Every structure is written in structure tokens, then in C-alpha cells.
Amino acid sequence: MQTELRAPANQTPPLVGHDVVACDAALTTAVLTHGDQEVLTSLGDLGRDAGSEEAREHGLAANDHPPRLVAYDRHGHRVDEVAFHPSWHWLMERAVGHGLQAAPWVSGAEHAHLRRAAGFLAWSQTEPGHGCPISMTYAAVPALRVDEAIAQEWVPGLAATSYDFGVRDPRTKSGLLAGMGMTEKQGGSDVRTNVTRAVPTSEDGLYTLRGHKWFTSAPMNDVFLVLAQAPGGLTCFVMPRVLPDGTRNAFDVVRLKDKLGNRSNASGELEFDGTLVRRLGNEGRGVRTIIEMVAATRLDCVIGSAALMRHAVAEASWHVAHRSAFGGVLADKPLMRNVVADLALESEAATALALRLAAAVDRVDDPQEAALRRIALPLAKFWVCKRTPAMVAEALECLGGNGYVEESGLPLMYREAPLNSVWEGSGNVNALDVLRALAREPESLAAWMGEVGAARGANADLDRAVDETLVLLGESGAAEGSARLLAGRMATCLQGSLLVRYAPAEVSDLFCASRLTGGHHGAYGMLTGGDQAFLVERATPVLD
Template sequence: MALANQPPPLVGHDVVGSDSALVEAVTRHASADVAEELSALGREAGSAEAREHGMLANVHEPELTTYDRYGNRIDEVVFHPSWHWLMTRAVGHGLQAAPWESDSAHAHVRRAAGFFAWSQTEPGHGCPISMTYAAVPALRADDAIAKEWTPALAATTYDPGIRPVAEKAGALAGMGMTEKQGGSDVRANITEARPTGVDGEYTLHGHKWFTSAPMNDVFLVLAQAPEGLSCFVVPRALPDGTRNRLDVVRLKDKLGNRSNASSEIELSGTLARRLGDEGRGVRTIIEMVAATRLDCVLGSASLMRHALAEASWHVAHRSAFGSLLADKPLMQNVVADLAVESEAATALAIRLAAAVDAIDDPHEAALRRIALPLAKFWVCKRTPGFVAEALECLGGNGYVEDSGLPLLYREAPLNSVWEGSGNVNALDVLRALAREPEVLAAWITEVGHARGADARLDRAVDDTLALLGESGALEAGARRLAGRMAMCLQGSLLVRFAPPEVADAFCDSRLGSSYDGTYGALSTPVADLRTIVARTTPVV
């Protein structure tokens, strides 16, 4: 007997096809065929099986085995079978480094949309997938190293286990940047790289405070060489089959992202190959940083969409005080407001992926440089409050683990910390504006595509440009500037491409000077609220 007034589980839906904002963005920046190609991934992501594996991968957390039964140091992390189920499909769908080896003109948009959709199964396993995607552009600093590793990183076969890359059907990459004393200030790193006498070969001596996915096959690591901070490629297994000296001290006990193993490691004579020139480590690694920032935006936008789907599904099936929650004007206001925020995040994320596809276009390159830290700052910063509001739509049910919302809530702050905190990204925006004048021109051109279509957006753009004249307060106001610039980009996309009621609600609520971030305070007509909610509610 079915329980009265309890929503059915949200399973059996197409995560891609039921997301109008995602389908429209992919169609706009790629094609309808690309959107259709993702439907198989979308159906699998929305299945009961995927939901179950996502929950199990977090209940049964990874475990570190430092020594084998004979006392040999092995430093292996054991994952639950559900982790491997998720990884097999993520790699099989080409969500790691596959786009870098693709001939498709829209490979990065396709991959971004797939990553966005598949991350709704479980966000933690997206970390090794993302790092593998991000490693390839950095590896291209050395042709020989890139040729050795890229085919395996781009392969769509998940092949776990510590073995030489030549023996593997597919490989995964990680990174080790930060240290105890420096955090985001990597120039404070003290890990030492000592030349061995073999050209390009070093041994590393020191530690790394955060190394995610220590079972991956290769890591990009920063260390101090004789000529300064440099980037190195560290394989987990050496060509002769022996294991490189990479001691996993412990796994981090994190707020969220618990299915994924994040570790502290010690490097004691660890063999490494230099990537790029000595003393140019930050410049070498910058392409990896850019790619991981894109995935932070995609990951946070995915969390928003997942939380919104759960909230809109719940209110469409739960009654209170005499009628469905979805028919209550104030609940319509809350869900519609969340929907507008989610659509703005989705539109911006897929737009940035399209800029990666157009990698040789000067405008797109300049836009990537400024829009990635803008979007990383703003979308990731908005996610925790968004997920909390979506959780509240489920009431007490949303506070219970079985609903899945607590997992999303714990995950929500991660991407704002990963690959540079909010302050780091806001200051990077100032750095780009000061050193690269073409990036401001790219931002002005991009928001200018909507010039004259909405007076509120026009005023917001003008007011944002005026902030740049406040030179004495730029650093203190970096967050305000970054947020305004990001919202103008979102507003421009919605005004040009979203349904009128979505664009109107965004411009009316977000682009005014008095906006306080409270969800459910739209002044949008009730009929438009209903339309927005209906647009975002999953269909099973």
C-alpha cells in the first residue's frame, strides 16, 4: 500500500532531456544532435540503479591500506564497488580527457553537458574525472610526455590498479599542489626537486597537504627546483613495474566529497620528470587550473540542478494545508527563484565550455581568461545557500539522509574552496584586468550582445564598469566587482536566449542595487512563476 502524501522517488527520468535549460544551451553552442546523443547518459544518470550506487559510494567510504600482510608498503586505497560502477560509466561516456583527442568541433560542450548531467548521480567521483580532463593541456608543455600519457588519459576504458601506463587500457591523473605552510600560496612551497643527472629527471623530497585520488596513475606536482618553482610529472608506477615512492600518510576526514579519497602524501626520493622549464611551474600549470575551474563551475551548477529537481519534484507531489505545495504562490516563488538561479548557472557554464571548443579564437581565449574566475567565484559561492533553500522545500524530509539532500548540502561548499577560494578568484579577476586589457574588451563585447534588449541589464553593465574607476578600493571591493561582472554575463545570456519570463525574473531580481540574495522574493507575476516552475520540474 502506497503511503499517503509522500512523493514517489525521483527515478526513471532523463537527466538531460528533462532539463530544458541544458538542452537549449547544448543546442545553441553545439547542435540538437549533440543534445540527443547525451540522452543515453541522461537516462542512466536518472535511473534507480545510479541513485543507489551514488548513495552506497558515500556510505562506504574509501579505506587506506598502508602495508600488505607481509609488511610491504603498498599505500593503496580500497573503494566500494559502487565507486567503480560510477567511474566505469563516467570514463566510458568520455567525461575525462576524451575531448582533447576528439575531432568533433563541439567535443568540450558535449563533455561539459555530460559531466554536468552525470555528476548528479554522485559528485565525489567527479574529482578524478575532472583532474584527468584538466591534466592534458598542461602535459602539452612537453611533446614527449604528452604523447606518452594523453592516449591513456583520453581512453574510454576504466582500468583501476597501480601498473605502468604502457600496461593499462586507460589512465587517470591527479595533482599535488598545496603544502601545509602555504595553501593557495604555492610560491611558499618547500618541497625540493633534486636533479638526478638524467636530463629532465628529478627526485622529490617533501610533502603535499592535499592530493586527491591517490590511486590515480600520474600526478602533476609543484616543487622547488634549483631555478625556482617548477612543475613535475609523477607516475604512480615506474616503467619497470616497481612502485614510485609516494607515501600516503592519511586520508582527509572531510565535510563532504566523502566518496572520493583526498590524501596527505610524503615524497621521499620520488622520481619525477620536469614539465616545462625550471622556475616556470605556475605558468606551466595554469592551463590545468583553467580546466579545473571550468569543472568547478559545472559541478556547482550540477549540484544546483540536482537540488532543484528534488525540490520541484517534491512540491509537485506533496500536499499541505489543502492543496499541492506547487500550487501555493509563495512556494512557487521560491522554486521559480531557484530555477532562475540554476538556469543562469547552466547557461554560463555551457557558454564557457563552448569557449574551450573555440580555443584558437582570440575573443574566446580572452573571454575564458576573465569569465572562468568570474564564474568560479560567483556560481560556486551561490551554491551552498541555493542547496539549503532547496532542502528546506522538502521540510523535515530534506534533512534526512535518505532524501539525498544532506549529501548535496555537505558537497555544496567544496567547489568554492577547490582550485582557489573566493578571494583567490576575485583577486585573479583584478589581476587579469590589470595585466591583460583584452579581457575587459572581451567581457564588454560579450555582455554587449544584449545591449538595448533590457534596460536593467544595460544599467547594470554601466554601473559595473563604473566600479572599475574606483581604483583606491578595487581590492577591497573585488568580490563585489566579480559578482556584478558574473551576473551581467548571466543576464546577457538569459536576455538573449532564455524564455522571457526567466530573463525578466533574473534582471528584475539580480541586477538591481538592492538585491540581498534572498530566494522567494521575486516580484514576477504568478502566471509566470507557474510557467518557470513547470519548465524546471522533472518529467518521469
């Protein structure tokens, strides 16, 4: 007799069919704090798309089938193209369609960059890898605007909400994407050691390149910003994929990187030999010219890490709300509740900081906001991105063995988690950038003090932590060996101030008590007191 097989009991249903924006209390709070209800409402379709089963399946498929380099066509011609799985194109089409690339720069809306940041945070939870070309395109615009003529040539296509993939004349395409090549084999983050040479041609502003780039983001895109040594020093250049006469620019994609994570996205090594480029800005001012692109990509590193945190805690809180063990629902077990509440604190603080910095981009003409961005971007990138791997690992552990299998999506997040700490300057580079801002731009410290000081008197733990950080600044603010300690303390004080002012007291009080008093022991789940059940409920998604 054949035994009837029964479906296994006590299984957590998949987290699909929810609005990723509306289900994120931290995100909605930040949007309403710095924007308004209209901004939040405009993200409804994006949030529902991001939480769909279709988006989840495309995200997994794009990583299961990574891109491949097509160096030659069937006739033997060198083409250097990148082939992607259809799921990549599905994700890209919607990301561009929702205006997550360069659209905010031409929007004119009051909260355009805030809206884009909230959307990027939500949409990145479908799959993080395709966020790279979206981010590069967003970041290219402020750098291109150094030269009005060049900006007029490229920005309309970059800002268009139409995804038009393929190596073709950009004038015939309905939408364009940008990439960036800064680092070389011998230097990495030390871009001033670049050896790629740019030789002027007879046409004003036009040069030819000879050299290489060790890491070029999104080699399939239409235009790139690259650094090279011109006669006057390190200079920024605009490198089109296809030249104005319709021919392909002369550079070879040597290989695509075999990376730890970010596997859906193509990152490549490029070699130049007679590659035509146009100078952007003055010779010798390459770093200064491209710095706005670096700042914008650093912001996206913070947003992308906050997205990974939120996705991880959403999966963990959803799992423990539906899984039983040892005689009860996991979410009701005091120790598991402690862990998830702690993860929720980390996620909410990251989201609050990311959205505050995005709001500052909308106030570009405000000197106070510009000064805050100057110091808060590197300290936020250092701290939020550095916290992400351990946080995602703890969330994975909440699912146990279920979280260790690929179908759960947590292994994908775990491999992705270290990326943003490496991208656009490692942890040390960003911590040292904080020191440079303090030394060279005293208005940046004043901006930080003004932001944390806005919460003065509302929380004793925060007040004490700010005072201690100011003492540290006085004692060793310029000491390189203390740069990480200082950046971490400044970042957590900033997070604490934002939560004290804008989040529920149940969130801010426990964050300040656990993060600002020296009682945080490194591992999650060591909270003492507080309304931990409130935090778990606040973090748990609800299906539509």
C-alpha cells in the same frame, strides 16, 4: 485483532526513471545554442543512465562506504593503495565510458568540450565525489601538452574511454587517470611558498623529490602533476605512480582526508623521499606550466556547482509538485511557487554560464574566446560556487524534514555545496584573479564587454547594470577590497546577457529584474511579479 497497516498517503514518489539531460530545459537550451541537435542526441544514453534508480542507489552507497587507505599488504609490504566500494567503480566506469575525462582533447569533434561539459553536469547529479578524478584527468591534458614527448606518453591512456583501476604499469592498462598535488601545509593557495625540493639526477629532465603535499587530489590515480622548488625556482613535474621499470614510485600516502563532503572520493596527504619525477616545462615556470590545468579544473568547479544546483532544484520542484499541505498541492501555493521559481532562476543562470565557458574551450584558437575564458573563469567560479550552498539549503528546506534525512540525497548535496568554492582557489583567490586579468590583460575586459554588450538594448535592467559595473571598474577596479563586489557584478551581468539572448523572456526578464536592480534581498523566494508558474514548470522533471 491485528490492525491492518496502511501505506502512508501524500508521499512524494522517488525521482528516478527520467532522462536527466532531456528533462533539463536550461541544459538543452544551452547545448542547442552553442552546439547542435547531434550533440544533444549523443547525450541520450548518459541522461537516461544518470536518472536511473540504479545510479541513485550507487551514488548513495559510494558515500555510505567511503574509501580507506591500505598502507600495507598482508605480508607487511608498504603498498599505499586505496580501497573503494563497488559502487564507486560502477560510477567511475560509466563516467569514463561516456568520455567525461580526457576524451574531448583527442576527439576532433566540433563541439567535443561542450558535449563533455553537458555530460559532466548531468552525470555529476548521480554523485558528485567521483567527479574529482574525472576532472583531474580532463584538466591534466592541456598542461601535459607543454612537452610533446611527455604528452605522447600519457595522453592516449588518459583519453581512453576504458576504466582500468589499480596500481600497475601504465603501459599494461587500457585506461589511465590523473591527479594533482599543489598545496602544502605552510602555504595552501600560496603555492610559491612550497618547500618540497626537486634535485636533478644525472638523466636530463629527471629529478628526485623530498617534501610533502598537504592535499593531493585522487592519490589512487596513475600519474600526477606536482609543484616543487627546483634550482631554478618553482617548477611543474610529472610524477608517475609506477615507474618505467614496473616498480612503484617512492612516496607514502600518510592518510586520507576526513572531509566535510566529497566523502566518496579519496584526497590524501603525501610525503616524498627520493620520489622520481620528470620536469614539465622549464624550471621556474611551474605556475605558468600548470595554469591550464588550473583553468580546466576551475571550469569543472563551475559545472559541478551548476550540477548541484540543478539536482537540488529538480528534487525540490519534484517534491512540491507531488506533495500537498494546507489544503492544496505545494506547487500551487504562491509562496512556495515563488521560492522554487527563484531557485530555478539561479540554476538556469549557472548552467547558461557554465556551458558558455565550455563552448569557449572548443574555440581554442579564437583570441576573443581565450580572452573571455581568462576573465570569465575566475569570476564564474567565484560567483556560481559561492551561490551554491545557500541555494542547496533552500532547496532542502522545500522538502522539510524529508529533505533532512540521508535517504533524500539532499544532505549529501548540502555537504558537497561549499567544496567547489574552496577547490582550485578560494573565493578571494578567484576574485583577486579577476583584478589581475583586468590589470595585466586589457583584452580580457574587452572580451567581457563584448559578451555583455551583445545583449545591449534588449533589457533595460541589464543595460543599467552593465553601465553601473563599468563605473565601478573605473572607480575601484584595482582596489583589492572591492574585488568580490566587482566579480559578483561582472558575473551576474554576464549571466543576464546570456539569458536575455538565449533563454525565454519569462526567465531572462525575471532574472534581470531580481538580480540586477539591487532588489535581491539575499534570501530566495522574494521575487515580485513575473510568470513564476512558468519557471516552476520549466524546472520540474518529467518521468520517461
